[in-house]
Amino acid sequence: MGFFLETMFGGLMAGMLYSLVALGFVLIFKASGVFNFAQGAMVLFAALAMARFAEWLPAYAGISSPVLANLLAFALAAGVMFLVAWLIEMLVLRHLVNQEGATLLMATLGITYFLDGLGQSIFGSDIYKIDVGMPKEPLMLFQSVFEGGIMINQEDLVAAVIAAALVALLSVFFQKTSTGRALRAVADDHQAAQSIGIPLNHIWVIVWCVAGVVALVAGMIWGSKLGVQFSLSTVALRALPVVILGGLTSVPGAIIGGLIIGVGEKLSEVFLGPYVGGGIEIWFAYVLALGFLLFRPQGLFGEKIIDRV
Numbered sequence: 237m238g239f240f241l242e243t244m245f246g247g248l249m250a251g252m253l254y255s256l257v258a259l260g261f262v263l264i265f266k267a268s269g270v271f272n273f274a275q276g277a278m279v280l281f282a283a284l285a286m287a288r289f290a291e292w293l294p295a296y297a298g299i300s301s302p303v304l305a306n307l308l309a310f311a312l313a314a315g316v317m318f319l320v321a322w323l324i325e326m327l328v329l330r331h332l333v334n335q336e337g338a339t340l341l342m343a344t345l346g347i348t349y350f351l352d353g354l355g356q357s358i359f360g361s362d363i364y365k366i367d368v369g370m371p372k373e374p375l376m377l378f379q380s381v382f383e384g385g386i387m388i389n390q391e392d393l394v395a396a397v398i399a400a401a402l403v404a405l406l407s408v409f410f411q412k413t414s415t416g417r418a419l420r421a422v423a424d425d426h427q428a429a430q431s432i433g434i435p436l437n438h439i440w441v442i443v444w445c446v447a448g449v450v451a452l453v454a455g456m457i458w459g460s461k462l463g464v465q466f467s468l469s470t471v472a473l474r475a476l477p478v479v480i481l482g483g484l485t486s487v488p489g490a491i492i493g494g495l496i497i498g499v500g501e502k503l504s505e506v507f508l509g510p511y512v513g514g515g516i517e518i519w520f521a522y523v524l525a526l527g528f529l530l531f532r533p534q535g536l537f538g539e540k541i542i543d544r545v
Contacts, residue, residue, distance in 0.1 A: 241386055242386045242387055242388075243502050243503055243506050244499055244502070244503065245386065245388060246388075246389070246392065246502050247495075247498040247499035247500070247501060247502035247503060248396070248495055248498060248499055249389070249392040249393060249395070249396040249498070250392070250498040250501070250502065251494040251495040251496070251497055251498020251499060252395070252396040252399040252400055252403075252491075252494060252495070252498070253392075253395055253396065253399055253454070253457060253458065253494075253498075254474060254475050254478045254493075254494035254497055254498055255399060255403060255478060255490050255491045255493070255494030255495070256399040256402065256403065256450065256453065256454045256457070256494075257275070257276075257279065257454050257458075257471055257472055257474070257475035257478075258475040258478035258479045258482070258490040258493065258494055259402075259403060259406065259450050259487065259490050260272065260275040260278065260279075260447045260450045260451055260454070260472075261275055261472075261475065261476075261479045261484070261490075262479060262482075262484060262485070262486065262487055262489070262490045263406070263443055263446055263447045263450065264344075264443060264444070264447055265479075265484045265485060266410070266419055266420060266443070266485055266487075267419045267422055267439060267440060267443035269337060269340075270337050270340035270341050270344065271341060271344070271484065272344045272447070273341070273344045273345050273348050274344045274345075274347040274348040274351060275447070275451065275472045275475075276348070276468075276469040276470065276471060276472025276473065277347070277348040277349075277351035277352050277355075277469050278317070278320075278351060278447065278448060278451035279451045279454050279455045279458070279468060279469060279471060279472060280351070280352065280355060280455065280464075280466065280468045280469040281317075281320070281351045281352075281354070281355040281451075281455075282313055282316075282317055282448065282451045282452035282454075282455040282456075283366065283452075283455025283456065283458070283459040283464045283468055284355045284356070284358075284359040284360075284364070284455075284464055285312070285313040285316045285317075285355075285359060285452075286309050286310060286312075286313040286366060286452065286455065286456055286459070287309075287359070287364035287365065287366050287459060287464045288359040288360065288364065289308070289309035289312045289313055290305050290306055290309035290366065290367075291364070293305045293308055293309060302367070302369070303369070306367075306368050306369075310452070310456070313452055314448075314449055314452055317445070317448030317449060317451065317452055318445050318448060320351070320444075320448060321441055321444035321445040321447070321448050322441055322444075322445075324347060324444055325437060325440045325441045325444060328343050328346075328347065329343070329437075329440050329444075330437055330440075352466075352469060356466070361466065362465075363463050363464065363465045364459075364463065364464040364465075365459070365460075365463055365464065366456055366459040366460045366464060367460065368456060368460055370390070370391045370394045370395065370460055371390035371391060371394065372390065372391055373390060374387045374388060374389050374390065375387070375388045375389075375390055375393075376388075391460070391461065392461075395457045395460075395461070398453065398457065399453075399454075399457070402450065402453055403487070403490070403491055406446070406450070406487060407487050407488065407491075409446075410487055415439075415442060418434050418439055419439055419442070419443055421434055422434060422436060422439045422440075454471070455468065458471050474521070475494075476522075476525065477493075477497055477521035477522055477524060477525035478490060478493040478494045478497050478521075479493065479535075480493075480525040480528055480529060480535060481493035481496060481497060481524065481525060481528055481535055481536060482494070482535050482536055482537055483534055483535030483536060483537040484535065485537075486535070486536075486537035488537055489535055489536055489537035492536060492537070493535070493536065496524075497521045497524070500520055500521070500524065501517045501520050501521060502517070504516045504517065504520045505517035505520075
């Protein structure tokens with residue numbers, strides 16, 4: 237029982253990190269109605285910015301405190317992501333208002349490759365580290381209850397708490413604020429939202445800024461765990477089954493979908509892996525997502541679209 241709980245807790249913490257990346261997809265889709273393929277590139281770009289700023293500040297600004305350097309690096313990286321969001325809206329999205337979804341989709345693909353190249357041109361293409369002081373040593377819990385106790389990775393635990401807090405904050409933002417309701421209105425119908433006075437350009441800047449901050453937090457956490465390198469942009473691919481499972485229009489769906497995927501991956505690898513030759517953790521989420529696409533394409537919490545002709 238202890239081993240089962242240990243595996244499940246590990247899956248839940250991994251699932252919260254998946255939810256954090258998936259949240260970026262949901263935010264953009266809710267505001268523009270398009271799937272943002274640039275989310276992975278945004279995670280990489282934000283992580284590169286923070287890693288390099290944290291390295292440059294002590295070297296060139298004489299900041300000796302690691303905590304202060306990390307806080308300033310985070311603030312500067314957030315400012316960079318705000319600038320990126322504003323430029324994306326001004327140079328790309330503003331000219332594509334009321335265009336077909338496929339047009340917007342291709343635009344995000346172009347943004348993906350541009351950010352990948354720009355990030356490595358400005359910040360470099362080596363492997364960098366982000367050290368924000370998250371504890372690395374595992375914790376042994378419930379030793380008096382289960383033989384050997386339950387081992388919990390402290391870094392994963394802290395990362396999961398940060399991700400959960402951000403997800404909860406954004407859920408409140410969408411449900412309880414006028415800006416959040418305006419975002420949902422824009423997602424439903426661009427022209428109708430404009431006709432009642434909702435400034436579409438401002439809304440898109442806001443949502444891309446929020447998605448940029450989410451990408452920064454995700455990049456900081458994943459960069460701390462894996463190092464900041466080009467392959468970090470592929471983390472977004474791990475979040476694709478999450479948004480398919482939870483629904484592209486649902487913030488709670490991103491949370492529940494991430495938890496299901498995280499737990500399912502860990503449990504299937506441990507308990508089913510020996511019978512199928514291992515490696516099930518790599519493809520389990522995609523097989524589950526394929527099943528949902530076949531039988532419930534809107535996901536668990538997504539809105540079912542009905543077209544009247």
